[in-house]
Amino acid sequence: MKKVLAVLISIGVIGVNNAYALFDSRYWGVRPLGMGGAFTAVADDANAPMYNVAGTATLEKPEVTVTSAKLFTGLDGVDMSTNYVGMVYPISEKFGSVSAAWSLFGDTGLRREDTASIGYARTLNDLKIWDEMDLSAGIALKYVRQEVNFGHHSSGGGKDSQDAVTIDIGILAHLPYGISAGFSSKYMTRPDVGFFSEDKVPAMNVIGLAYYSEKLPVIKIPKFTLAADYEIRSNDEDMLKIGAESKVINGSLSLRLGGWREQINFGAGYEVKLGEWGLMIDYAFGLPLEIQESTGSHFLSLTFRLP
DSSP, X not given: OHHHHHHHHHTTOBOSSOBOOOOXXXXXXXXXXXXXXXXXXXXXXXXXXXXOGGGGGGOSSOEEEEEEEEEEETOTTOOEEEEEEEEEXXXXXXXXXXXXXXXXXXXXXXXXXXXXXXXXXXXXXGGOSOTTOEEEEEEEEEEEEEEEOOGGGXXXXXXXXXXXXXXXXXXXXXXXXXXXXXXXXXXXXXXBOXXXXXXXXXXXXXXXXXXXXXXXXXXXXXXXXXXXXXEEETTSOOEEEEEEEEEETTTTEEEEEEEETTEEEEEEEEEEEETTEXXXXXXXXXXXXXXXXXXXXXXXXXXXXXX
């Protein structure tokens, strides 16, 4: 039990007599995880709804992704996992894209956090702000719910779940020379999901920058992306995330590396063509730097790209 509480407290999740909402995005989506969670200025696949909803407007074809993960394997008594499902459906360049997503984060028998969202985004190029910039913006209605098994510690009349609704917004700009910039504001209304006292989900503002090159100068790395996110939360827990990706073998094989202060991530993905369909199989491994007893976290996803 001490190891369980050590892990949960280390990521700000739970105490013995109180529960504290986390609702963090650092464990959602295998491709973003392989890039260390630095995805706000990339956001070009079905993981975009949870990172930057504006990115859903850049997709040209429908896409669905399904993720499952086991966290902190090797620790006795710890059964933490995450699941994520994301969908993006582009209507047209004029009418934009719609998206939906659901994620679960929790420890079996102790607690879980569910997040569901419905989003809309479109490009703003018709505003003619700058001919050399592709600009998109999006908004998402988000439902959050936390459930905690307090057991004999409960003093709240047996109540073990709380939910609320909030809003996310996002902006994504593709600039000349392969540079892109993104901004995402999440949990803007700071929804209260407290049990015994006020427990507002911290608002999160993320600024992202990315650079893409078909072939990186000098060292000739193909289809190379370098990205960084700076995450500012209203509870003063700021975080810098950095990651990179390269696609080799004609873009079929993706190799990724990244991380943040407490973790280093590695990832790989392979795309299989099934006629007009595409299937992307992604894996990521997260090595925690502050939990020595763990052998790491494992993430697997399947992404379907529809015709």
